[in-house]
Amino acid sequence: MKASVIIPNLNGAGWLRDSIESIWAQTEQDFELIVVDNGSTDESLAIARSYTEGPYRDRYTLIENPENTGFSHAVNQGIAIARGEYMALFNNDAFAEPTWLAELLRTADADPRIFAVSSLMLRYYEPELADDAGDYMTLLGFACKRGDGLRASRYTRPCRIFSACGGAALYRKSILDKIGVFDELFFAYYEDVDLSWRANNFGYRNVYCPTARCRHICGATTGAVRYNPFKSIQSGRNSILLPYKNQPLPMLIVNFLPMTLGYLLKVAMFRHRGFGSDYAKGFAEARAALPKVVKPRPGWRALPCYLWCEASMIAGVFRYLVYRVQRALKIT
Known part of the structure; x- marks a missing residue:
């Protein structure tokens, strides 16, 4: 089949x-x-x-x-x-x-x-x-x-x-x-x-x-077209687990400052929309879940793959900034 x-x-x-x-x-x-x-x-x-x-x-x-x-x-x-x-x-x-x-x-x-x-x-x-x-x-x-x-x-x-x-x-x-x-x-x-x-x-x-x-129909099942308590908790939780699981320690160290800035921006955004406590609850759940994370180990041959991911994430910052400007100017 x-x-x-x-x-x-x-x-x-x-x-x-x-x-x-x-x-x-x-x-x-x-x-x-x-x-x-x-x-x-x-x-x-x-x-x-x-x-x-x-x-x-x-x-x-x-x-x-x-x-x-x-x-x-x-x-x-x-x-x-x-x-x-x-x-x-x-x-x-x-x-x-x-x-x-x-x-x-x-x-x-x-x-x-x-x-x-x-x-x-x-x-x-x-x-x-x-x-x-x-x-x-x-x-x-x-x-x-x-x-x-x-x-x-x-x-x-x-x-x-x-x-x-x-x-x-x-x-x-x-x-x-x-x-x-x-x-x-x-x-x-x-x-x-x-x-x-x-x-x-x-x-x-x-x-x-x-x-x-x-x-x-975006968000029909969860009721989260944009934000709600459930999505806010899951976003806070999984946005911590995601990079922690998939980046080796050297990448986590190199990317620590920009990731910290990103999380602070997200905290401010969720607080502005009235879901700051839910997002913080997601962070608390992430701390409890971190010991359960199983990090993939593709081996030393994965170095070019890690570098591709790093370059893609750097490009992603510029893509995101351009997107935010487009949305602010109501450009489609």
Whole structure:
């Protein structure tokens, strides 16, 4: 089987059926669909169960968790039983164009060193604007969505990226078997950047495919289009775990000052928006989680990979500053 599409779901009654139907409508049909329900209490669980009967039942699996185990754990459950050569992650509030999967597979098949392929995610209510065109990491210690709120026409060229957005991305299973799956310490948010960063450190590539398109209702599941207490806590927590886990000690020392500046800026921003205490709670959770972090050890041969990541994060600072100016001037 060519691909396994995995959709984690939590109380997605308003959009899950349309999301699933967009997957069944793909031009590429050599795939299975795995839905992992994370303790839904709305009608979305009944929607997910309805596909266990009908024309697609032989290519459909539903996993039902009694409670919300987090995005990473749910996705890993799907990966554990998947039969595909590739794993395609898809949000329950995303809706794929018919050639979405075929374009992802075409891109991945072109180079065996490609680990992840990221889609062009468009804003559902403003489809002329990008929601995500791959993610980038900054030297300030936090990750950003490339193209968020800018014209999608800016992002028509394929390119290498730091990280694939797990909301609509393809991963090569053979490389997952080598470097590991999603880290379940990252309950939600940044878990996809962590995985892509790990792949970078091991010498693999993450790329962006502009012809793999989908529309996305940003934050529909968590209720966090921008900020809320849950997202603020997760952001504070995982923004500490992410660089600590993926940078060797010399990089952490070199990058300590810019990361500290970045965290201070984030603290000020979250306080300004009324979520300062939640962000601080995330920092406290990070301190408790640090002893549990398992740092990847790709070996001395990873030095060129570390240098590429460092250069990419330096470039990410300038990319972020340009983006903030564009948003301040309302340039799309």
